[in-house]
Amino acid sequence: MSVPYKIEASEELLVGGQNEQTRASAKVPIIARQFVSERALKTLDIVEKFVEEECIPADPIYAQQIGEGIANRFSAHPQIIEDLKKRARELGLWNMFLPKNHFKEGAGFSNLEYGLMAEYLGKSHIASEATNCAAPDTGNMEVFAKYGTQEQKDKWLKPLLAGEIRSAFLMTEPDVASSDATNISLKMHRDGDHYVLNGSKWWSSGAGDPRCKIYITMAKSDPDNSNVYRQQSVVLVPAETPGVTIKRMLSVFGFDDAPHGHGHITFDNVRVPVSNIILGEGRGFEVIQGRLGPGRIHHAMRSIGSAEKALEYFLARANDPRKKPFGKFLHEHGVMLERVARSRIEIDAARLLVLNAAMMIDSKDAKFALKEIAEAKVLVPDTLLKVLDRAIQAYGGAGVSQDTPLANMWAHGRTMRIVDGPDEVHLIQLGRNENKKGKFFLDKIEWQKKKSEEMAKSYGIEKRDILQLDRQHSKAKL
Numbered sequence: 001m002s003v004p005y006k007i008e009a010s011e012e013l014l015v016g017g018q019n020e021q022t023r024a025s026a027k028v029p030i031i032a033r034q035f036v037s038e039r040a041l042k043t044l045d046i047v048e049k050f051v052e053e054e055c056i057p058a059d060p061i062y063a064q065q066i067g068e069g070i071a072n073r074f075s076a077h078p079q080i081i082e083d084l085k086k087r088a089r090e091l092g093l094w095n096m097f098l099p100k101n102h103f104k105e106g107a108g109f110s111n112l113e114y115g116l117m118a119e120y121l122g123k124s125h126i127a128s129e130a131t132n133c134a135a136p137d138t139g140n141m142e143v144f145a146k147y148g149t150q151e152q153k154d155k156w157l158k159p160l161l162a163g164e165i166r167s168a169f170l171m172t173e174p175d176v177a178s179s180d181a182t183n184i185s186l187k188m189h190r191d192g193d194h195y196v197l198n199g200s201k202w203w204s205s206g207a208g209d210p211r212c213k214i215y216i217t218m219a220k221s222d223p224d225n226s227n228v229y230r231q232q233s234v235v236l237v238p239a240e241t242p243g244v245t246i247k248r249m250l251s252v253f254g255f256d257d258a259p260h261g262h263g264h265i266t267f268d269n270v271r272v273p274v275s276n277i278i279l280g281e282g283r284g285f286e287v288i289q290g291r292l293g294p295g296r297i298h299h300a301m302r303s304i305g306s307a308e309k310a311l312e313y314f315l316a317r318a319n320d321p322r323k324k325p326f327g328k329f330l331h332e333h334g335v336m337l338e339r340v341a342r343s344r345i346e347i348d349a350a351r352l353l354v355l356n357a358a359m360m361i362d363s364k365d366a367k368f369a370l371k372e373i374a375e376a377k378v379l380v381p382d383t384l385l386k387v388l389d390r391a392i393q394a395y396g397g398a399g400v401s402q403d404t405p406l407a408n409m410w411a412h413g414r415t416m417r418i419v420d421g422p423d424e425v426h427l428i429q430l431g432r433n434e435n436k437k438g439k440f441f442l443d444k445i446e447w448q449k450k451k452s453e454e455m456a457k458s459y460g461i462e463k464r465d466i467l468q469l470d471r472q473h474s475k476a477k478l
């Protein structure tokens, strides 16, 4: 059975006369083009069409189908998302995020190819889930695919890949500064064939959804280990385990992000079998580091799409004949065009940084691309927030209201400076690594000065400052 709202392919629809030149595949930056397969280009155009024609119009339907009241909102399962998932599968848009060089379970694209697609997914609230490419499941599926035992894969990876269940990643805790993961302190000890967990977690994204069945949980298993990076383990906790309580949901600038949301969860003598450990005791850092590589740029990729959407809204408002302050279109007020131009430049620059990070991962692995991932992780949210701010300003009061998606997009975009490690942590790491080159540059510059002096001598030139004046007023001839 096909989905109820099915829209026929419509060449003229893709607003503003979409044609060969303006399709997604034609807009792939030239420096990346040679690394993108024909199959990926074709899929990219399908992604664009699916997002623009089916997902974006469905966004408000989804919001409405979630309903009202905390109990309803966090048990809602909007029909439209299942219909879109079905449609996405019909179109062959499923699990595009799992990179082909590392996993056989995915759709067979590279990080670069998925990065181009994720940009379009980022323009809709629900397109990522519709294509089974939504966080935190994407990172979690990578954990299972990379480190899971066959039993763990069968039990959790299979239904996740099929989009039947959802998952959460539980690292951050309310009582410690969690951007430093050595602080993570959920207690974990072994008791016979089980581990027992006590403590609490928060910002557990996705945990509000009853379809969220599995928590990938970081806990402190060996607090006395002299190596602080070996004190933690990652263990699987099924959501329905006795002792697990979702105490409350956290809001993001007032938005509840239902039905997935962000949970504050307590663990009271929660028992899980020892076979639920990932990789082994004391290997928690390995797991979280492996998880965060590509996941960090998935956010960045989607944020580029979000920035493009903000610019589209900006341009729509700047050309709206019903809204002419002081008798002119908004675009006729010069300052607005400058803001449009800056947004264009900044988005295009940020995209190149993201795609470069994706290509670096493709060329080897995420570890090899740490610098490029950090660059994208920091720059892209900053760019997105700037573009969103300009678009919001152009809409005046409407920009901060529910009448455009901009306010919600800003709230979400703002969290990107904190999620997966705050900016400062990435900047310090980047700064530290750059600074390692300082001594080399000091020596190089000294060497170049010396060489210059030698060159001067060989030309019989006495080295002097180019602006050397040596003027003494008492001796000057007037």
Ligand SMILES: Cc1cc2nc3c(=O)[nH]c(=O)nc-3n(C[C@H](O)[C@H](O)[C@H](O)COP(=O)(O)OP(=O)(O)OC[C@H]3O[C@@H](n4cnc5c(N)ncnc54)[C@H](O)[C@@H]3O)c2cc1C
Residues within 6 Å of the ligand: 136, 168, 169, 170, 171, 172, 173, 176, 177, 178, 179, 180, 202, 203, 204, 205, 206, 252, 262, 415, 418, 419, 420, 421, 422, 424, 425, 428
């Ligand atoms: C919307 C949203 C979704 C999230 N989803 C998840 C999730 O699914 N799973 C999960 O485990 N966590 C999740 N988080 C939590 C997020 O990863 C943490 O908030 C983040 O890592 C920071 O940790 P913290 O909140 O404990 O802040 P802290 O560690 O207390 O840091 C507070 C502030 O201190 C500053 N700071 C930290 N380190 C340094 C430094 N080295 N130098 C200078 N300043 C510094 C930064 O400004 C930082 O923002 C989510 C958060 C949000 C907002």
